[in-house]
Amino acid sequence: MTGTPTSIGLDTAGMAKRLADDIHDAWYVNLGVGLPTEVANYVTEEREVVFHSENGILGMGPTPGDNEIDPWLVNAGKKPVTLRPGASLFHHADSFAMIRGGHIDLCVLGGYEVSQAGDLANWTTPSGDLMPAVGGAMDLAVGAKRTWILMRHTTKDGQPKLVETCTYPLTAPAAVDRVYTELGVFEIRDGGLHVVSLSEGLDLETVQARTGATLHA
């Protein structure tokens, strides 16, 4: 049923919350810019999750009020943030040693396409952007212990984003462990997409029709 826009399943807040529910206590977590950043709002207080920012912060807290902004403290999206007790600050080589050295438990990124083999495309378009930019996406995708993608299940015009083979330029091959969309949660293992859960009220047939690769129940 490609070509049909998806208007079923969770809203973006629901997607962020669904992913947040799977984050464990005491994990060190890097959240990408955009929708992944929203995940922090849904990690409940009984878990102590330490948020990492590429620009040299462990232990990021919520956005400050207008009168509490520290001009010298921003997140990877260059927005003001706060520090939680136990936070630390460091330089870029240490920050990416945390990422590339496999010390970060989880990174959450957005995606243009994810293949059934776990290939990730999320940094540039096939025609090449007017102006390419990569940031830390390639480092995070290969370096974190787990890479989870939080994205819409289809494009705005209804094309599947979970595919057999990526058509977009790769960010990293075989890097993705899980994909969270408005329609469900999918695990990538043994070269295939396995359904962890489907959003309330949806059946496999409905979700499969919006997916470009075979879903294994």
Add this chain to the structure above:
Amino acid sequence: MIDKRVASLTEALEGIGDGATVMIGGFGAVGQPDALVDALAEIGPRDLTIIANNAGWSAETGISHLMARGLVRKMICSFPKGSEVFKSLYTAGKIELEIVPQGTLAERIRCGGAGIPAFFTATGYQTKLSESKETREFDGRHYVMERSLTADVALVEAWKADRWGNLIYRGSSRNFNPIMSMAAQLTIAQASEIVDGDGLEPNAVVTPGIFVNRVVQVESRVDDLLRAQKAS
């Protein structure tokens, strides 16, 4: 006696010529030594290669200002989006761009300062950014060889400095500054405060003075930092 303090931005920037490769610290506006960069734009050396994470954020100050003056030939960075000046120059074919994954950029600079000519990383394997680069398999995993980066000059921002060139930083302004300080022939630091007497507390020093050649005191541009936060 060692005294790396200089009295003015012009004095701090003495000796930077046409064609120089210049590392500029900062992540967005935080930690970017805008007073030094703006003073460099006034001096006006041409055909510069700039190594920085971003391509600036405002045509009035910093890296974008340098570009708006037509002084930059090539940009080596991870994320040039957000700079309208860079975008218009790039789309008009007036500036070269080398895109580097952010962690690879940091490690290339760190290695440059540590005397390591090249290294292998899994980042970028089987992507457009590793085309034509040597690859190698270690213990069943594939890696790309990356060359280190050095520069003629590094411009960095610190929170506090002393006459020995020791530096400490504030908040998230550390970012690329400590590693760039290590990777250049001439490292010039601007600091909000240069402490007198016995200098900075040794336990607190982040960048040891051996990596720093000149320090100059400038007032922090708090309004610019807040404007940059709003613009992003």
